[in-house]
Amino acid sequence: MEESTETSVKSHLQLILGNLSHQIMDLLVSLWECNKLIFSRCLSGSVTLVTGTIICPINGSKVKLCLQENTKTLSLLLIELPLCTAEITSSIDGSVLRIVLDPVPDSGTAQRWVTYCNGLKVGVARWLEVGEDDRWVLEMMHGVSAGAGILLHKGSDAGGYKYLRGQFEKIVGSDHSEAYHLADPSHCFEHELSVFFLSK
Secondary structure, three states: OHHHHHHHHHHHHHHHHHHHHHHHHHHHHHHHHHHHHHHHOOOOOOOOEEEEEEEEEOOOOEEEEEEEOOOOOOOEEEEEEEEEHHHHHHHOEOOEEEEEEEEOOOOOOOOEEEEEEOOEEEEEEEEOOOOHHHHHHHHHOOOOOOEEEEEEOOOOOOOEEEEEEEEEEEEEEEOOEEEEEEEOOOOOOOOEEEEEEEOO
16 A cells, blocks of 8 residues: 555656656747847848848947848848947957857846957947837948948938948857858958857
8 A cells, every 4th residue: 555655656746747847848948949039030040141231320329230131121130239430440450350249148038248359358239129210221221232331311319320231141150159251252341250149
């Protein structure tokens, strides 16, 4: 009788632990999917070449990085970098600019990344919703596939924007890293520009 009761208790504990294990695995899977969206939020996994735009407010505000499948799609990833235009320019060492974004643990829905520029920690970047000024810039650049220039905008606090747009090759290094490298076959930009996204 005691052996039967002990077997019953063990079976009950195994059932509870089994259910708990499944719940934990389901939670981990959902967290992993969420984490993957940090750097592939709106970009299809099959896309290997995306449009990248660096938007620099003339008034010295923080620079923004926009990644989208192409200039005609609204699906995009918009990030505010902890750098102003002058800092981006001064960070280019030997025509090379490498930006690494390392996710801040427990940043929740307000995605944030510890940012490194050419190996130096420069602050924290954050994911942004597309604002009115951002939408204006992207609409003005609708027909631009690659290039650099200035957009004057008297109705904006920024006064206007400098921009650099090009095609970036998307390379998935592993389950924990993804990189975007500026594709410049004509060598018009004369700079090596790469953005690396890490995940925990």
